[in-house]
Amino acid sequence: MSSPSTKDAETIFQALDQLDHLLSATDETPQKVGFNELFSYAHNPKHVPSPALNNALMNDLSVRRDLKRLLSKQALAHLPRAAAASTGDIVEREADGFRLTLKVSKADETQIYLLIEAIDRSESPSLVFVQEEDGPIYRLVIDDFYDGEAQILLQSDNEVLKALRKAKSEVILR
Incomplete structure (x- = not known):
């Protein structure tokens, strides 16, 4: 027979093990995303x-x-996927009165400028959304759209930049 202290310790250990199992299952359960947060994410550049x-x-x-x-x-504006015949990285997209151009920084080759120009539009976008084919949707805030242009400096390993370069990605300006 085991002493009461050993038996109590075993019971406590089993209870703690069950609690850990229950808590870890809760952490793995995906949380629901409310419509309010999705709407704010889509419309409000300040939304985190x-x-x-x-x-x-x-x-x-x-x-x-x-x-x-x-x-x-x-x-x-909606800038659809590039033409099916497109090969290699995309460096310019144009549609719905906007042009997006990627240019390597002269000061540092690991930095890329995303230039956004309003060609014949007066509206100023505040958000860029990029969706990879069957993949995630990335979001980029445009902090300063002035006189029909914006210039955003990105690192070459930035996920938004990688998605922008893919021919099968779509871009939405909001």
Whole structure:
């Protein structure tokens, strides 16, 4: 027979083990993303997405579809995928009165400028959304759109930049 202290310790250990199992299952359960947060993410450049929203945008197709529907209804411009014959990295996109151009910085080759120009539009976008084919939707805030232009400096390993270069990515300006 075991002494009462050993038996108590064993019971406590089992209870703590069950508690750890229950808590870890809760942490792995994806949290639901509310419409209010998705709407704020799509419309408000100052909105900071929750970890649950970031996770859902990376892993949940239905959340990405909901966001894309929201964006398509309110988009200033939609720059569709590049032509099927396009090969290599895309460095310029143009549609709906806007042009996006990628230029390597002369000062540092690991930095790339994203130039956004309003060709024949007076509206000023504040957000850029880039969706890879069957992949996540990336968001980039345009802090300063002045006199029909914006210039954003990105590192060459930036996920938005990588997606912009792909021919099968779509871009939405909001």
